[in-house]
Amino acid sequence: MERPLTQRIFAAVAGWGLAIIMFFPILWMAMTAFKREPEAIASPPLIFFEPTLRNFEQVLDRADYLHFFFNSVIVSVGSTLLGLAVGLPAAYALAFHPGKRAKDLLVWMLSTKMMPAVGVLVPIYLMFKSAGLLDSRIGLVVLYMLVNLPIIIWMLFTFFREVPREILEAARLDGARPLRQFIHLLIPLTAPGIASTALLSIILAWNEAFWSINLTVSNATPLTAFIASFSSPQGLFWAKLSAASLLAIGPILVFGWITQRQLVRGLTFGAVK
Amino acid sequence: MQRNASTDSIGPMISTRPLLAPSVILLLIWMIVPLALTLWFSMQRYSLLDASAGGFVGFRNYVFLFTDPNLFNALANTIFLVAGVLVASVVIGLACAVALDQQFPGRGIARLLCIAPFFVMPTVSALIWKNLLMHPVNGLFAYISRTLGLPVVDWFAQWPLFSVGVIVAWQWIPFATLILLTSLQSLDRDQVEAARMDGAKGLRLFRFITLPHLARSITIVVMIETIFLLSVFAEIFVTTAGGPGNASTTLPFLIYKVALLDYNVGWASAGGVIAIILANIVAYFLVRTISHNLDR
Incomplete structure (x- = not known):
C-alpha cells in the first residue's frame, strides 16, 4: 500500500535529520582534521576552507603514533585470535554435544561478564605489577581475551545453533568424524558468523579504555590511552x-558498519536477533 | 520447533571436557582470583605508600567508607549519570529506530550514520565533545550561543556531570537504536496491517502494537547499558577528571582516585566490593531474562 506523499517526505526528513545530528560530531572532527590549526579554532567556525593533509603528515611523522597504532592492532587482533582458539571448541561442545549442565555453564559464563572492571582494578593492578606485566602488550592481550571470551563463546554458540541438524546428521552417516565435521563442514557453514564474532571482539578490544589507561604507561599504550x-x-x-x-x-x-547486523546478537547474548 | 539446549546432541557422544576445559578454567580463575583478592584487601589496612601499615582490620574500611560523604556524593552522581543516560538513550534511540524503520531514500546510509558513534573509542568522543563542540571560547556551541545572543555556557565547569552524560548518551543511543531497530523489523507486518484496517493509526498503533512488541528489547537495552554505564570511566578521565571539586566523581572514578592516586588499597577495595554488589543486582535480572531465552 503506497503511503501519501507528505508522509513519505516526513519520513525522509525525520530519518535523515536524526542521522545527521547523530553523525555531526564525527563529521565536524573529520572536517577539522583537514584544517590548519588557526582555522580549527577560528570564530566563526569555517565550513569552507582549503583542505590540507599537513596534520596527517605531522601526526604520522611522529614515529610514536605508529607505535601506538600497532599496539592497538597487536592487542585487539591478538586477544581476538586467542579468544577464538579458546572459545571455538567450547562453543562447538555447548552447541552440538551439550551435557546436562550446558545451559548452566552458558549462564555462568555470561555472569562473569557482569563484573565491573573497577571492582577488580586494585587486585589486577597489583597482580600485573608483581608479575611485571604493567605496560606490556602480552598482559593486555590476555586481559582483553578474558574480558571478551564470554561474548565470543555466546555469539559463536548462537551461530552454531542455527546450523540445520540434518546437514551434520548426513555428514555423520557418511562417516565423518567430529573433528572432520568441525573443520570441513561447520567452519565453512558458519564462516560469516565466525567473522562477525571476530570483528566484534576486535572492535571491543580496540575501543577498550579503562584497562588501557590504567595498566599502560607508554611501551604497550594503545590508541585509546x-x-x-x-x-x-x-x-x-x-x-x-x-x-x-x-x-x-x-x-x-x-568494521562496525560491515558487521552491524550480526553484532546485535553478540552484544545482547543472543537475546535479540 | 521446540529445541532444548540440554537434550539434542549430534552424533556419537564425544568427550566435551577437553573442549570446554580451557574456557572454563580461564574464566574461573578470572572470576575468582580478583574477586577473592578484592574481598581480602577490603579487610586489610593496606597502603602502597606506607609499607609498615598492614594487618587485618575486619570491616573497618567499610565503616570509614559508609561515614565518608565522598561515597554518597559518588553514589548519587553515579545514579544520576546512569539514569539520565538510560532515559536519553532509550527515548532518542527509540525515535531513531522508528525513523529508520520507515521507507525513505538513502535509508541504509542514514542507518550507518546513526549507529556510527557507537564505534568511536570513548577517549576520542570525549575529546571531540570537550574541545571542538563544548569548549567555552572556541567551541561550536559557544559560537552558536553568541550568535543567538544567548549566554555562553562553560559546560564542564558549570554542568560537569550533565556534560559527561551528554557524551556518554551520544555513544549509547546507537546501541539502543540498533537493538530496537532489529526488534522492530521482526514485528509482524500482517498484524500491523490488520490493526490499521481496524482503524488504528499513528500514536494508537504505536502505543498498542509497537510498544508492547518492543517491551522485551527495551528491558534488555536497559539492563545491558546499566552494566556498562556503571563502569563509565574514560569519558570522565579526559574531560573533568572528576571535578570541579568532586562534582562529576562517580563510584568508578572515586575508586580509581583512592587506589591509584592515594594508594589506599584497603579503602579502594571496599569501594570495589560496593561496585560489584551494585552491578550484580542488575546482572541478576539480566541473566534471568537471557537464560529464559535459551529455552525457546
Whole structure:
C-alpha cells in the first residue's frame, strides 16, 4: 500500500535529520582534521576552507603514533585470535554435544561478564605489577581475551545453533568424524558468523579504555590511552587531535558498519536477533 | 520447533571436557582470583605508600567508607549519570529506530550514520565533545550561543556531570537504536496491517502494537547499558577528571582516585566490593531474562 506523499517526505526528513545530528560530531572532527590549526579554532567556525593533509603528515611523522597504532592492532587482533582458539571448541561442545549442565555453564559464563572492571582494578593492578606485566602488550592481550571470551563463546554458540541438524546428521552417516565435521563442514557453514564474532571482539578490544589507561604507561599504550594524553591543556592542537582521532577510529568504524547486523546478537547474548 | 539446549546432541557422544576445559578454567580463575583478592584487601589496612601499615582490620574500611560523604556524593552522581543516560538513550534511540524503520531514500546510509558513534573509542568522543563542540571560547556551541545572543555556557565547569552524560548518551543511543531497530523489523507486518484496517493509526498503533512488541528489547537495552554505564570511566578521565571539586566523581572514578592516586588499597577495595554488589543486582535480572531465552 503506497503511503501519501507528505508522509513519505516526513519520513525522509525525520530519518535523515536524526542521522545527521547523530553523525555531526564525527563529521565536524573529520572536517577539522583537514584544517590548519588557526582555522580549527577560528570564530566563526569555517565550513569552507582549503583542505590540507599537513596534520596527517605531522601526526604520522611522529614515529610514536605508529607505535601506538600497532599496539592497538597487536592487542585487539591478538586477544581476538586467542579468544577464538579458546572459545571455538567450547562453543562447538555447548552447541552440538551439550551435557546436562550446558545451559548452566552458558549462564555462568555470561555472569562473569557482569563484573565491573573497577571492582577488580586494585587486585589486577597489583597482580600485573608483581608479575611485571604493567605496560606490556602480552598482559593486555590476555586481559582483553578474558574480558571478551564470554561474548565470543555466546555469539559463536548462537551461530552454531542455527546450523540445520540434518546437514551434520548426513555428514555423520557418511562417516565423518567430529573433528572432520568441525573443520570441513561447520567452519565453512558458519564462516560469516565466525567473522562477525571476530570483528566484534576486535572492535571491543580496540575501543577498550579503562584497562588501557590504567595498566599502560607508554611501551604497550594503545590508541585509546594515547588519545587520552591529548586532554592535557598545553595549547589547542585541535586539528592534529582530529587527524590522530580520525586515523584511530577509521578502521574500526568500517568494521562496525560491515558487521552491524550480526553484532546485535553478540552484544545482547543472543537475546535479540 | 521446540529445541532444548540440554537434550539434542549430534552424533556419537564425544568427550566435551577437553573442549570446554580451557574456557572454563580461564574464566574461573578470572572470576575468582580478583574477586577473592578484592574481598581480602577490603579487610586489610593496606597502603602502597606506607609499607609498615598492614594487618587485618575486619570491616573497618567499610565503616570509614559508609561515614565518608565522598561515597554518597559518588553514589548519587553515579545514579544520576546512569539514569539520565538510560532515559536519553532509550527515548532518542527509540525515535531513531522508528525513523529508520520507515521507507525513505538513502535509508541504509542514514542507518550507518546513526549507529556510527557507537564505534568511536570513548577517549576520542570525549575529546571531540570537550574541545571542538563544548569548549567555552572556541567551541561550536559557544559560537552558536553568541550568535543567538544567548549566554555562553562553560559546560564542564558549570554542568560537569550533565556534560559527561551528554557524551556518554551520544555513544549509547546507537546501541539502543540498533537493538530496537532489529526488534522492530521482526514485528509482524500482517498484524500491523490488520490493526490499521481496524482503524488504528499513528500514536494508537504505536502505543498498542509497537510498544508492547518492543517491551522485551527495551528491558534488555536497559539492563545491558546499566552494566556498562556503571563502569563509565574514560569519558570522565579526559574531560573533568572528576571535578570541579568532586562534582562529576562517580563510584568508578572515586575508586580509581583512592587506589591509584592515594594508594589506599584497603579503602579502594571496599569501594570495589560496593561496585560489584551494585552491578550484580542488575546482572541478576539480566541473566534471568537471557537464560529464559535459551529455552525457546
